[in-house]
Amino acid sequence: MGLAKRIIPCLDVDNGRVVKGVQFVDIRDAGDPVEVAKRYNEQGADEITFLDITASSDDRETTVHMVEAIAAEVFIPLTVGGGIRTCEDIRRMLNAGADKVSINTAAIFNPDFVREAAERFGSQCIVVAIDAKKVSGEGEPDRWEIFTHGGRKPTGIDAVEWAVKMVDLGAGEILLTSMDRDGMKNGFDLGVTRAISEAVHVPVIASGGVGNLQHLVDGVTEGKADAVLAASIFHFGEYSIQEAKETMQAAGIEMRL
Amino acid sequence: MSTQTKSTVAVIDYGMGNLHSVAKALEHVADENTEIVVSSDPAVIDAADRVLLPGVGAIRDCIAEMKAQGLIPVIQKAMAEKPFLAICVGIQSLMAHSEENGGVDCLNHFEGNALFFGNNHKDVDGTKLKVPHMGWNQVKQTMKHPLWEGIEDGARFYFVHSYYIVASNKEEVAGTCNYGHDFCVALARDNVFAVQFHPEKSHKDGLQLYKNFIHWDGKP
Numbered sequence: 001m002g003l004a005k006r007i008i009p010c011l012d013v014d015n016g017r018v019v020k021g022v023q024f025v026d027i028r029d030a031g032d033p034v035e036v037a038k039r040y041n042e043q044g045a046d047e048i049t050f051l052d053i054t055a056s057s058d059d060r061e062t063t064v065h066m067v068e069a070i071a072a073e074v075f076i077p078l079t080v081g082g083g084i085r086t087c088e089d090i091r092r093m094l095n096a097g098a099d100k101v102s103i104n105t106a107a108i109f110n111p112d113f114v115r116e117a118a119e120r121f122g123s124q125c126i127v128v129a130i131d132a133k134k135v136s137g138e139g140e141p142d143r144w145e146i147f148t149h150g151g152r153k154p155t156g157i158d159a160v161e162w163a164v165k166m167v168d169l170g171a172g173e174i175l176l177t178s179m180d181r182d183g184m185k186n187g188f189d190l191g192v193t194r195a196i197s198e199a200v201h202v203p204v205i206a207s208g209g210v211g212n213l214q215h216l217v218d219g220v221t222e223g224k225a226d227a228v229l230a231a232s233i234f235h236f237g238e239y240s241i242q243e244a245k246e247t248m249q250a251a252g253i254e255m256r257l
Numbered sequence: 258m259s260t261q262t263k264s265t266v267a268v269i270d271y272g273m274g275n276l277h278s279v280a281k282a283l284e285h286v287a288d289e290n291t292e293i294v295v296s297s298d299p300a301v302i303d304a305a306d307r308v309l310l311p312g313v314g315a316i317r318d319c320i321a322e323m324k325a326q327g328l329i330p331v332i333q334k335a336m337a338e339k340p341f342l343a344i345c346v347g348i349q350s351l352m353a354h355s356e357e358n359g360g361v362d363c364l365n366h367f368e369g370n371a372l373f374f375g376n377n378h379k380d381v382d383g384t385k386l387k388v389p390h391m392g393w394n395q396v397k398q399t400m401k402h403p404l405w406e407g408i409e410d411g412a413r414f415y416f417v418h419s420y421y422i423v424a425s426n427k428e429e430v431a432g433t434c435n436y437g438h439d440f441c442v443a444l445a446r447d448n449v450f451a452v453q454f455h456p457e458k459s460h461k462d463g464l465q466l467y468k469n470f471i472h473w474d475g476k477p
Contacts, residue, residue, distance in 0.1 A: 003386075004392060075282055097277045172417075201387060256393040
């Protein structure tokens with residue numbers, strides 16, 4: 001008996017539709033967010049993450065309504081991210097029915113925002129999203145850096161040090177995306193996942209690169225992740241959440257079946 | 258037309274956390290004769306047939322808000338006379354004391370305290386355990402209770418917390434969970450039931466617990 005590892009399907013939402021692209025290009029439509037969320041809820045997802053990838057101010061109102069519609073029918077935790085920049089943004093999302101918000105770029109430009117948010121709303125609802133890419137060359141010690149703008153802009157910030165700093169400021173969870181893997185279907189970057197998971201005392205969600213169910217198993221057993229996030233393998237019906245859970249359980253991982 | 262009178266469940270709004278999801282989950286399982294009201298008005302809470310004390314956030318703000326809004330007398334009165342359910346920080350606020358925020362005195366309805374898991378929490382085999390305890394864990398039902406009706410012993414519920422309850426009166430412990438060690442996650446005495454997990458986020462079993470609460474007569 002013990003705490004189960006979590007499977008989190010992720011809804012990247014653009015203009016009111018769930019989409020999935022390869023490294024943020026070549027976008028494919030994957031359906032209506034409310035319908036998709038309901039389907040995952042019924043399949044036994046442990047949590048749902050909703051990322052507003054357009055995040056322009058025009059779309060913000062649409063996102064709030066969508067979160068309300070999902071929260072009215074889906075009784076599992078819901079995390080909302082994309083364009084969260086102020087405490088007012090957080091308050092609106094929590095009032096709409098989100099349980100946690102994910103802060104990404106705003107944390108880089110103003111790390112103190114994470115402290116302010118955690119003090120005001122509690123660490124349990126503040127997730128810091130980290131987009132990391134390996135920058136060390138062949139033969140060098142492994143090193144990963146934070147990237148912004150969908151993985152195009154380096155910041156010079158060390159990913160592991162950044163994760164530790166975010167937790168010190170009050171982040172209650174880390175959503176780690178390996179940008180060089182995102183949409184590539186060749187598995188998580190297990191090195192950075194493990195390095196960050198072992199460096200912080202809060203849960204780490206591994207994201208970016210899942211192409212098959214063994215990748216989910218590896219994220220937990222080798223990457224030491226507390227939860228695994230995936231999108232396209234679930235959106236396009238390659239695997240169901242239930243199949244993913246059964247595979248992970250068969251590999252000796254404690255799951256909620 | 259139904260001749261049955263409406264029964265009301267009041268969700269106490271003391272300005273903390275996400276009441277929306279608690280109210281939505283209650284509405285989802287309520288029948289046409291049950292009305293869910295979210296309120297910080299002592300008169301509304303006092304008039305309700307059942308009262309739910311939610312809780313998200315830190316204990317100091319939680320107790321401070323209850324005091325600032327003059328809610329403590331009506332909470333205590335409700336606990337003395339009608340079906341009452343407390344959730345997450347709600348259960349912690351019913352203990353004598355919590356270690357959070359440098360130490361906070363609470364309502365002392367149940368004897369015992371809320372203690373910190375610690376940032377160096379370990380499993381029995383020495384593996385590091387993350388804090389907060391976040392996710393789905395199994396709840397062992399340590400007493401038969403109307404609120405466990407229709408829920409399998411060992412069912413998983415969703416937790417998010419860094420402090421855990423140590424209850425002085427073992428006969429009041431209604432459920433336990435294991436995370437490094439066994440600890441109390443549900444307390445029951447007379448018409449009061451309190452849980453550490455979030456039923457509103459615990460899918461079918463959580464909704465079943467809310468349904469049980471809506472129909473509970475307050476007898477153990």
